[in-house]
Amino acid sequence: RFGAAISACEKGARWQHALAVFAAMPRLRIVPNEITCNAAVSACEKAAQWQHAIALFAAMPELSAAPVIVTCCATMSACEKDAQWQRCLSLFASLPRLRLAPNVVSCSASMSACERGAQWQRTIALFSAMPQLRVARTAVSCGVATLACEGAAEWQRALVLFAAMLQLGIAPDAQACNAAMRACEQGAQWQRSLAIIRAMPRLRVAPTAIACSAAMSSCEQGSKWQRAISLSTTPLLDVLDCIAAEVGDR
Structure with a gap:
C-alpha cells in the first residue's frame, strides 16, 4: 500500500509528498523495504533532488533494505542531472562492494555526469572500460x-x-x-x-x-x-x- 502511494507521488512529480509518505512509515511501525525505498529514490531522481536521493540510498542498510541496481541507478541519475560527477563516480565505485554489477544505465549516468562536469577524460575512461565491465x-x-x-x-x-x-x-x-x-x-x-x-x-x-x-x-x-x-x-x-x-x- 505504501509502495503504491509513493509510486503514485513519483508519477505525479510530487517528490515532497513521496518523502512525507516514506517518513510516516516508521511512525506507523511499518519498516520500509526495497520497493518503498526504490520508489522514494525514483521520485527524488525525477525531480533532480540528488541530496535526498543519496540520503535515502545511504539509509537503506539501516532499514535492512538491500540496495538493488535499480535504486543505485536512480540515485546516480539524480546526481547526473545536477552534474554531481564526484558523487556519481563514488556510487559507481561502490557497486562491487554492494555486490551489484554495473549496467548500461549506471555507466551512462556516470559518463553523463562527467560530461556535464567537463570531465571529458573521465568520460572516455568509463566508455573505454565498458567492454571489460561486460556492458554493451x-x-x-x-x-x-x-x-x-x-x-x-x-x-x-x-x-x-x-x-x-x-x-x-x-x-x-x-x-x-x-x-x-x-x-x-x-x-x-x-x-x-x-x-x-x-x-x-x-x-x-x-x-x-x-x-x-x-x-x-x-x-x-x-x-x-x-x-x-x-x-x-x-x-x-x-x-x-x-x-x-x-x-x-x-
Whole structure:
C-alpha cells in the first residue's frame, strides 16, 4: 500500500509528498523495504533532488533494505542531472562492494555526469572500460562520449568516436550527430560535415538546426559556401528548412 502511494507521488512529480509518505512509515511501525525505498529514490531522481536521493540510498542498510541496481541507478541519475560527477563516480565505485554489477544505465549516468562536469577524460575512461565491465555500448553512451570530447574542443577524438560508433553498427542519435557536426565545425572539416549531414536521413536522424548551423559554419570556414548551397540538390528537405530558418534568424 505504501509502495503504491509513493509510486503514485513519483508519477505525479510530487517528490515532497513521496518523502512525507516514506517518513510516516516508521511512525506507523511499518519498516520500509526495497520497493518503498526504490520508489522514494525514483521520485527524488525525477525531480533532480540528488541530496535526498543519496540520503535515502545511504539509509537503506539501516532499514535492512538491500540496495538493488535499480535504486543505485536512480540515485546516480539524480546526481547526473545536477552534474554531481564526484558523487556519481563514488556510487559507481561502490557497486562491487554492494555486490551489484554495473549496467548500461549506471555507466551512462556516470559518463553523463562527467560530461556535464567537463570531465571529458573521465568520460572516455568509463566508455573505454565498458567492454571489460561486460556492458554493451549503446547510442547513448557513444553519444555522451562524443559530446564530452566535442565540448572540450577535442574534435579529432570526437570524430574518431563517431566513426567507431558507425563501425560497430550502433545507430547514432541526434545528440551524437550534433556533437560530431560541431566537432567538424571546430576543426573546419567541411567535407566531413557535409558527409555526416547527408547521411543523417539514412541513419534515421532528423537534421536539426544545430547540425545545419554547424554545416554552414564549417563550409564558411573552408570558403566553401557553394557547398552549403549544393545541399539544395539533395532530397534533404529538412536540411533546407533548417538552413532557411538559420538564414532568416540572421
